[in-house]
Amino acid sequence: MESLGSGGDASGRGDAPLVTRRRELDAVSRRAVLDAFGPPRAVWTPPDDPSFVGWGAAATLSADGRNRLTQLQVSADRLFAHIDADDAPQGTRPRLVGGISFHDAHQPDPPWTGFDSARFVLPQLQLTWTDDSAWLTANAVGPDDPAAVDDRVEDALAEIEDATPSGRISEPPGVTSRKRCPSRERWREQVRAAIDRISGGDLQKVVLAQSLSVELERELSLPDVIARLDIAYPDCQRFLVQPGDGPVFFGATPERLVSVSGRTVETVALAGSTGRGDTTEEDEWLAAELLDSKKDIHEHELVADAVRTQLSPYASSVQTGQRTVRKLPTVQHLQTPITAELDDAEHVLTLVEALHPTPAVGGLPPDAAWETIKETEAFDRGWYASPVGWFDAAGDGAFAVGIRSAVAEADRATLFAGAGIVADSDPDREWDEVQLKYGPMLDALE
Template identity: 35%
Template sequence: MTSAPTSRARQRIRVRSRQDRAGDLLGLLPNPDQALAWVRDGSGLVGWGEAARLEVSGPDRFAQADAWWREFVSHLDVDDELGVPGSGPVAFVSMAFADEPGDSVLIVPEVVVGRRNGVEWVTTIGTADSIPRKAPLSRPSAVRYANGQLPVTEYREAVREAVARMRDGDLGKVVLAHDLLAVTDKRIDQRFVLQGLARRYPECWSYAVDGLVGATPELLLRRTGSVVDSRVLAGTTWPHDGISDEELALALMSSEKNLEEHEYAITSLAETLRPFCSTMSVDGPSVLRLPNVSHLSSDVIGTLSSSASLLHLGEAVHPTAAVGGTPRLDATRLIAQLEGMDRGRYAGPVGWIDGNGDGELGIALRCAQINGSTARLFAGCGLVADSDPDSEVQEAHAKMRPMREALEGL
């Protein structure tokens, strides 16, 4: 575990509200390489600068991150005139999917600008300048694609092998992913990618943490005081020529394969979250329609019976069957065996947490890890015993569409 800074000197945090300027939060980001963001439909949080940083890995990464954050917050003097979730101290969070190597990160910005329900605020740590000089937005040059660690042909065979094992064994569902490399001639401006995603997918949570940039439709957990909620997605279709959106939605809602996949995801989330709740309800499924795909969607809401923080809850529920499978341990072992690649922080929890343990964590989907002039794109599909390998490859291709369009400026 590494962190910076380690000084125990008290730091002052100031939060001030301001009249909503009705501008684009993502347009405030000054740096093309170090974007911090969590924005949906114009509301959310953006940040810049780095007051503190934690890099943590391994099976205990959630517990270590939670302990570090509590310790960090305890040494702050907070002047917060709003006192709403997301004001005061905030850390942007991006956790690895797997326990090993499990490289994860928390970043505390020097400046955070937040907006919710028409109220806008600015949080600063120390003497940070809340209005830095902004670098011009840069459009990527021509994008070239190359095989990642798991090319499409090998991915198809991995899907075929997983389906065969599910038919012969006790595994109910497994989610397999593959990757694709995108290369340009100049450094990729994370802000350009973010703005493109937010513009085309406003109903998703557009995010950026330490180079992981994406727009997820799936909310893993949101904690607001004693209330916790989640939006679970599993079961997917995509546009087909000659078939209307209404026909696709009806087919999705009547598909035994997709309903089975969705039920696994709901059950895994509810079972792991229920021990922390005094009440819980599940609403759904319904169809969530996005420009590239449609998903079966269900909402889960619970009343917490404990003071568990967002990171504590995240540790309990991750990975759900929506990104891992069921039974959880068997599925994650099969993923490691058949994918043969490090997912990094793809399909891990991503979002933010505040000084009260409130916050939002999505699942890092529809994303790419951006490093300089290279981006590594990811997409995965939930598999059950009657999944078709060719269809799953098509689904993965459809799920990569948002990132490809954002990189290409479409």
């Protein structure tokens, strides 16, 4: 495995060519591929763009500290400086996939073993599904013989053709025990303390999170848990990152952080929540109440205004769409699409750095919210509520916010969810909202 350190090449091969070869193939089951090939691996399945699975590591980039995304960009530019590639669709080009931690001072301690402060992998093999076909891409950094990459493609094709799903999608493994952090009473104290800060003028909003650690009856099957999320949450971004033989971070997030294609930027403001109704009438009543809720509209507009402000230094224009209700199986959100045209071409990592953390997962003002979160929460967020995604040699890419997510290993998992606290928040209502947000991961596990 080629290992590229932040801002430098640990192997001394930064000028080595990146050799990429591709083949088109017949339809293949992603579940079968996930079952056949081991870590490191990644899954990216957006609702309206090509999806891909990557496995193996042709190169690994990592960085830490306040300048971690700048360091990653420098390392990536070196990696992509010399590409020996055949012709194929744009979506099959080599890409780095991974993410960063919520706090830049994160340490990869359990349950986040292997999840550095920032870590991206160039897969050895990448399988991409476009509208009407599938493509296998093989990558190698500085191979002794470029023809060996062609051989790798052919060998992988043979393995993929032999891969078949192992029967029907299994039932969820089941949950035998749960441990919450914080307790309900401690949560009330945290929310009240945050409201006091808001009343004192230090804060406008802060997002406080909870963790839920569970023990499972059986070991988790990654192909099956992703298959269940695909069925239940087709309109969300499904993702999986497993950097090594240990834990895996996965989820079905409704929140796009940013996507960049050329000079076009797309993002969304997502904040303000309510539950789903037991009947159509109740559901519509809850949606109407959400659209008319002063508390939720205030929280939502804080997020939308901040996103527009964060994009404006880079954009010739920023356009805001209509605020609507986003309906998910267990929760409804206020959402507003936001698009921008850039003045100049910008790397997607530059915009990730400008936007993270959004007020939807951090708060306002950012520094005061950041400090409140670090002082209040009794667990490490790790990669929860952080940017997860991919980018290519052109600096194009797509990132989601890693919410509705869990980190798991063997028969244990830790789930995360949070709620935005503003001046008129009620601690018990916010507690109930967090429980709703555990729904996607709990449904996939029990």
